[in-house]
Amino acid sequence: MLPAAFIETLLDHIPADRAFTDPVDCYAYAYDNSRKIFPPECVIFPLTTDEVVQVIRLCMRFNLPVTPRGRGTGTAGGSLPEQGGIALSLERMTQVRSVDAANRVMIVEPGVLNEAVQAAAKPHGFFWPPDPSSAGYSSVGGNLATSAGGPHAVKYGTTRDHVLGVTAVTGTGEIIQTGCYTTKGVVGYDLTRLLIGSEGTLAVITEATLKLTPLPAAKGGLTAHYRDPASCAQAIVAIMQASRGPSALEFLDAGSLDLIRSKHPEMLPADSSAMLMIEVDGSEHEIAETVTNLLAACQNPGLLHAAATQNLDDLWQARKQLSPLLRDIAPKKINEDIVVPVDKIPVLLAGLSRLSQQYALANVNFGHAGNGNIHVNLLVDPDIDSERAEKCLNDIFDLVISLNGTLSGEHGIGSEKRAYIEKEISTATLAIxxxxxxxxxxxxxxxxxxxxx
Amino acid sequence: MLPAAFIETLLDHIPADRAFTDPVDCYAYAYDNSRKIFPPECVIFPLTTDEVVQVIRLCMRFNLPVTPRGRGTGTAGGSLPEQGGIALSLERMTQVRSVDAANRVMIVEPGVLNEAVQAAAKPHGFFWPPDPSSAGYSSVGGNLATSAGGPHAVKYGTTRDHVLGVTAVTGTGEIIQTGCYTTKGVVGYDLTRLLIGSEGTLAVITEATLKLTPLPAAKGGLTAHYRDPASCAQAIVAIMQASRGPSALEFLDAGSLDLIRSKHPEMLPADSSAMLMIEVDGSEHEIAETVTNLLAACQNPGLLHAAATQNLDDLWQARKQLSPLLRDIAPKKINEDIVVPVDKIPVLLAGLSRLSQQYALANVNFGHAGNGNIHVNLLVDPDIDSERAEKCLNDIFDLVISLNGTLSGEHGIGSEKRAYIEKEISTATLAIxxxxxxxxxxxxxxxxxxxxx
Incomplete structure (x- = not known):
């Protein structure tokens, strides 16, 4: 129960319609895409940096936990008020403060949706490269909290590469300004990137200065099908060595292809065991040239066939079937986002196949191959098979670390992976x-x- | 004077030929490109991370300052042992540990020269984008300590964009590992970028995992001359909006052009008051297309003439004359590397011209225009005009901050700019x-x- 004095003082700073305390209202802020449930005791919707300061100072005075929250699309539990207290929802801070086309900079509040950033940038000929699949309903604040990536990270990098600075409020209610307004700057420590990916544990970001990128003139695509994952991985390495690489390079394993075939038998060639979906961007000339180069990079003895695609919707069609199909067959599947060096993908896939047999747990793997960022989906109901799933997951993480990989490429640690973080981060580093x-x-x-x- | 017990214990860990204590030997480690002189009492040359640990633990025990040092090419005094004690020279840690072409990763020790990184990457079709003008004789460790940039940062970013992780030794002699081996990773706080640009004040980097970039197939160039700085800046903005931008975009002001003309009257058109040197890279097709697009972006009423250059040496010829000419006329010139938003360059130049008159101090300005990173050279002998130079510099920094700029784009703070850092960084941010x-x-x-x- 929140102290009455807290609520009373809170209402001096925040009007009642922006502070929920009714458990029914609060419940909508109890969950995210991790499917865990932790109801807050109060949800506060600040509109300004100063209101965030007031809330945090008050929480400090009453020693109450504050969990900042964007739009709750995270999969690692980062935005859940696990210890109760306050859910600090930034979703009403939705102003695009400025679009400065001359300097390729946009200043936004944290509640602005990723999609709204793109919409504001587009008329000026720009975009903001982070493109999580949740772009339509995830906020910039959440994108920053996790350093969100997506398919285009292979060419453009992730969130941390596209933010020049932030305004944030620390756990003592101090306002800090990090970074600068320009694309170069080396004054003091890089607090901007320290905050990006810190999952709301260091400060609450209340404003972000985003670096914009010119929109490519056009896009093109190609697909390639392989006899086995090893030859597919060989092609990935060759593609990544091209002097002009792809703007997206997505991989689907045999399990993914089988799943799609089960519903759409006509969509995929029967003999394919591994598929690449490749997007390129640039001018029409560049695209023609790059498609030719990448088609050449796709060639190896394991290639079944590769071809350019005229229509980008065709390119992504198979990929888009996957998530709904996975939800159908395993609504509570475990979705990991581990990363391995690109040339370790075949060893990873062989290992996953071995673990799948060992634990009698089907898995389906696909993802951002150019970064080695593979979404490993364990088709399991963790409510029934929790012990088996946990052991399997533990072995998967050990495998990833043994391959010089990392436990998360874009989802973050949150509560879901904190038990495993010591596999990757040493005691001394964690102490820092x-x-x-x-x-x-x-x-x-x-x-x-x-x-x- | 160093305690005898320190030297004695040191020699248990480091052989005498890698620990200088003779003041004559130490003097070579007393200076850098800031032209200040602070002799260390001892210079130690570790070969391994463990030796760095031993040295730091020993310095901790005897409470002695340790100043890490690459090749001493910095201009901000960052590598000078200002408070005496130990100069920890990493220059003998020169191993390229691995070049992993399949994963586009190279692991190097901190003493490897930037140029040696490029030489090791090139046979595999890659390069490492940071390209400070000191590349031939500056070390990777120093590049990381300052987040070095250079002309190609406009396309490729600076050092912090091209490092995946480091091994480092903290001030308590603990070894930490930051980042990961893959291009995506969001496990824990981003300590990699916190250390990059921290100028040896947080930890000693003993190994770096570098992200490599495919070499462009070819390069091309163009030059453009303008009637006045405002029209030149207008072209810079237009160029930066092109969907395929330049790989370098360098600017020379009227003072720079006059200086070159004074020695090489034939090299530049007589009527030019501002010049752009533009490099593009990619395939031959792309270059032709990009040159056409950027020539179009150069057009505005202030343009005198713009033309493609066949020979890249021709392109950089004028730029390369500048530094020796500047050294000739003002050997102790003050060289700043401030940054302003691109569209503020004309206001900056007008302000610099005003301050030049006010303080009767000539200045010459040129630099990385696409990033708004301008090298402001005050042609002054600070030994004679120190007070006037200091006041002028103070006003320049105020002007830069008023234009939403930053005090340093690539040189860092070191000792040279620490008196000014509070102009840019707030008290609360500095406290963090x-x-x-x-x-x-x-x-x-x-x-x-x-x-x-």
Missing amino acids: MKGIKQVFDPNHILNPGKLFP | MKGIKQVFDPNHILNPGKLFP
Whole structure:
């Protein structure tokens, strides 16, 4: 129960229609895409940086946890108020403050949707490269909190490559400004990228200065089908060595292809065991040239066939079937987003296949091959098979680390992976991270318990 | 004077030929390109991470300052042992540990020269984009310490965009590993980019995992001359909006052009008041197309003439004359590397011209226009005109901040700009940075006194 004095003082700063305390209202802020449920005791909707300061100071005074929240599309539980207290929803801070086309900079509040950023940039001939599949309904603040990526990261990088600076409020209610307004700047420590991907554990971002990128003139695509994952991975390596690479390079394994075939037998060639969907962008000339080069890079003895696609919708058609099909057959599937070096993809896939047999758990794997970022889907109901799923997951993570990979490419740690973080991060390195947490949030009120084991 | 017990214990870990204590030997490590002189009492040349650990633990025990040093090419005094103690020279850690072409990754020790990185990457069809003008004799460790950039940053970004992770030793002698081996990764806080640009004040980098980029197939160039800086800046903005931009976009102001004309009257058109040197890269097709597009972007009423250049050496010829000419006329010139938003370049130049008159100090300005990163050269002997130079510099920095710019784009703060850092970084933000310093180096032995006011 929240102290009555907290609510009373809160209402001096925030009007009642922007502070929910009714459990029914609060429940809508209890979950995210991790499917865990932790209801907050109060949901607050600030409109300004100063209101965020007031809320945090108040939480500090009453020693209440504050969990910042974008649009709750994360899959790692990062935005869940696990220890109760306050859900600080930034969703009403939706102003695009400025679009400065001359300098390729946009300033936005954290609640602006990724899609709204793109809409504001497009008339000026720009876009903002981070493109998580949730772009239509995830917010910039959430994109920053996880350093969100997506298919185009292979060419353009992830969120941390496209933010010049932020305004943020620390766990003691101090306003800090990080970074600068220009594309170069080396004054002081890089706090911008320290905050990006910190999952709301260090500070609440209340404004972001985004770096925009010119829209490509056009896009083209090609697909390639392989006899086996090893020859497919060989092609991925060759593609990534081309002097002009792809703007997206997505991979589907045999399990993914079988799943699509089960519903759409006509969509895919019967003999394919591994598929690449490749997008290129640039001028019409460049696209023609790049498609030719990448088709050449696709050639190896394991290639069944490769061809350019005229229609980009065709290119992505198979990929788009996957998520609904996966939900149909395994509504509570475990979706991981591990990363391995590109040339380790075949070893990873062989290992996943072995673990699938060992634990009698089907898996389906696809993802952003150019970055080695593979979505491993365990087709399991964790409510029934929790112990088996956990052991399998543990072995998958061990495999990934043994291949010099990382536990998460874009989803983050949140609560879902904190038990595993010590597989990847050494004790001494983790101690430094905890020390940094202490500097930003000495009372441990900001998203407490997240990220650390 | 160093305690005898320190030297004695040191020699248990480091052989005498890798530990200089003779003042004559130490003097070669007293200076950098800032032209200040601070002799260390001892220069140590570790060969391994473990040796760095031993040295730092020993310095901690004896409470001695340790200043890490690459090749001493910095201009901000970052590598000078201002408070005496130990110069920790990484210059003998020169191993290229691995070149992994399949994954586009190279692991190097910090003493490897930038040029040596390029040489090791080239046979595999790759390069490492950071290209400071010191590339031939500056080390990767130094490039990381300052997040070095150069002319190609306009397309490829600076050092912080091209490092996947590091091994480093903190001020308490703990070894930490940051980042990962893959191009995506969001596990824990981004300590990699926190260390990049931290000028040796947080930890000593002993190994770096570099992200490589495919070499462009070819390069082309063009030059454009303008009647006045405003029309030139207008062209810069137009060029930066092209969907395929330049790989370098360098600007020379009227003072720079006059200086070149004074020695090489035939090299430049007599009527030009501002010049752009533009490089493009890609396939031959792309280059032709991009040159056409950028020539169109150069058009405006202030354009005198613009033309493609067949020979890239011709393109850079004028630019290369500048530094030696500047050294001739003002050997102790003050060279700043401020940054303003691209569309503020004309206002900046007008302001610099005004300040030049006000303080009767000539200035010459040129630099990386696509990033708004202008090298402001005050043609002054600071030994004679120190007070006037200091006042002028102070006004220049105020002007830069008023234009939403930053005090340094690639040189860093070191000791040269620490008196000015509070113009740009707020007290609360600086307090967080100091807190982070405390976490990495609680005894303040790593490069003490640098960066902070």
